[in-house]
Amino acid sequence: MTEKAYIGVGSNLGDKVANCQAAVEKVDSLPGCSVRARSGLYRTEPVDVEDQDWYVNGVIRVDTDLPARGLLMELLAIEASMGRVRKQKWEARIIDLDILLYGNHRIKEEDLIIPHPLMHSRRFVLVPLNQLDPDLVHPVSGRAIWQLLRACGETGQDILPLGA
Numbered sequence: 001m002t003e004k005a006y007i008g009v010g011s012n013l014g015d016k017v018a019n020c021q022a023a024v025e026k027v028d029s030l031p032g033c034s035v036r037a038r039s040g041l042y043r044t045e046p047v048d049v050e051d052q053d054w055y056v057n058g059v060i061r062v063d064t065d066l067p068a069r070g071l072l073m074e075l076l077a078i079e080a081s082m083g084r085v086r087k088q089k090w091e092a093r094i095i096d097l098d099i100l101l102y103g104n105h106r107i108k109e110e111d112l113i114i115p116h117p118l119m120h121s122r123r124f125v126l127v128p129l130n131q132l133d134p135d136l137v138h139p140v141s142g143r144a145i146w147q148l149l150r151a152c153g154e155t156g157q158d159i160l161p162l163g164a
Helices: 016-028 068-081 123-132 145-152
Strands: 003-011 033-038 042-044 055-064 096-102 107-109 112-114 159-161
Touching (some): 003 123, 042 123, 068 096, 096 112
Antiparallel strands (some): 003 055, 033 055
């Protein structure tokens, strides 16, 4: 069965825009996975860390025949193929691919939590997600993306459309 999934894409090392674009192309080339929509890219201030370069972030919507765990494994393989080595939480990264939503599913396993547990409070996720689908309803909170974004307010993290 085909599911609609939303994937966060981010980078704050190297050529960040090229890294994000390459990752999206790799996702689109996965068997059983097709990128259907892409948000714009945004320059975003790091959250919860200091002394890191700003990120480039965006969100893609995919149709996938892969189960959630299979999609996660493929995304981790793409990250590794692009040179990401996971050492510690919140470290700078050449690429970061996170499953934000997978249909209306709720999954809570040790290494896979859907919806992404922090997405409702992260402007760098909500701004591009709102660009793609503002009326999409978060399966846990029952609130639309635009409502979650409004609840986050305008302060706390600088987010600039790429090129601004």
